Amino acid sequence: MDPKEELDRLIADNGGKKIRWKRHDVYKFPNGLVFTVSKTPECPFGFKHAVDDLKNFLGLRDDDRGKPGARREKKRSKEVVVPRRFQLEATPHVPTLRDKLASVKITLPPTSARYTPPPPTPLPTPLPTFEKMMLTQGVRKLQQ
Numbered sequence: 055m056d057p058k059e060e061l062d063r064l065i066a067d068n069g070g071k072k073i074r075w076k077r078h079d080v081y082k083f084p085n086g087l088v089f090t091v092s093k094t095p096e097c098p099f100g101f102k103h104a105v106d107d108l109k110n111f112l113g114l115r116d117d118d119r120g121k122p123g124a125r126r127e128k129k130r131s132k133e134v135v136v137p138r139r140f141q142l143e144a145t146p147h148v149p150t151l152r153d154k155l156a157s158v159k160i161t162l163p164p165t166s167a168r169y170t171p172p173p174p175t176p177l178p179t180p181l182p183t184f185e186k187m188m189l190t191q192g193v194r195k196l197q198q
Contacts, residue, residue, distance in 0.1 A: 057101035061091065064108055087111055 070081040081089045091104045109115055
C-alpha cells in the first residue's frame, strides 16, 4: 500500500481531524495528540516515516517490538595448554620505589645555614629637575 494512503487510512480510523493545512497537515486526535505531516516532504521516505511515527504515538505497535530476544549461549573456545620449558624457583627481588624512598634519609641543615635573603638594595637617587640642571650650568633664574 502507498504510504500516503496508509497514513490517511490510519488518521481516519483513529478519529484524527485536520485542524490546519497550509504547508503542513496538522491533525488532532480524540486523545489530545497533535500530529504534523509535511505536505511535500524532501525525503522520499517521508510518508513512510510519518506512518511509523503515527503508529508509535497511537500505540499500535507491540510492547515487545525492538526488544532483544532470547540469547544463545556463547561458544567456548578450546583452552590451549602451553607446556612450560622451565620454571622459576624464586622470583628475584627488585626494589620498588617504596623501598628506595624508605632507604633515603632526609636531613635538613641547621637554621643558621639556611638561606637568608640579601638586604634590600637602596633606592636610586632621583634625577635632577630641569630647573636644577639649568642652575648648575650657570643660567640665572627668571624673576617674575
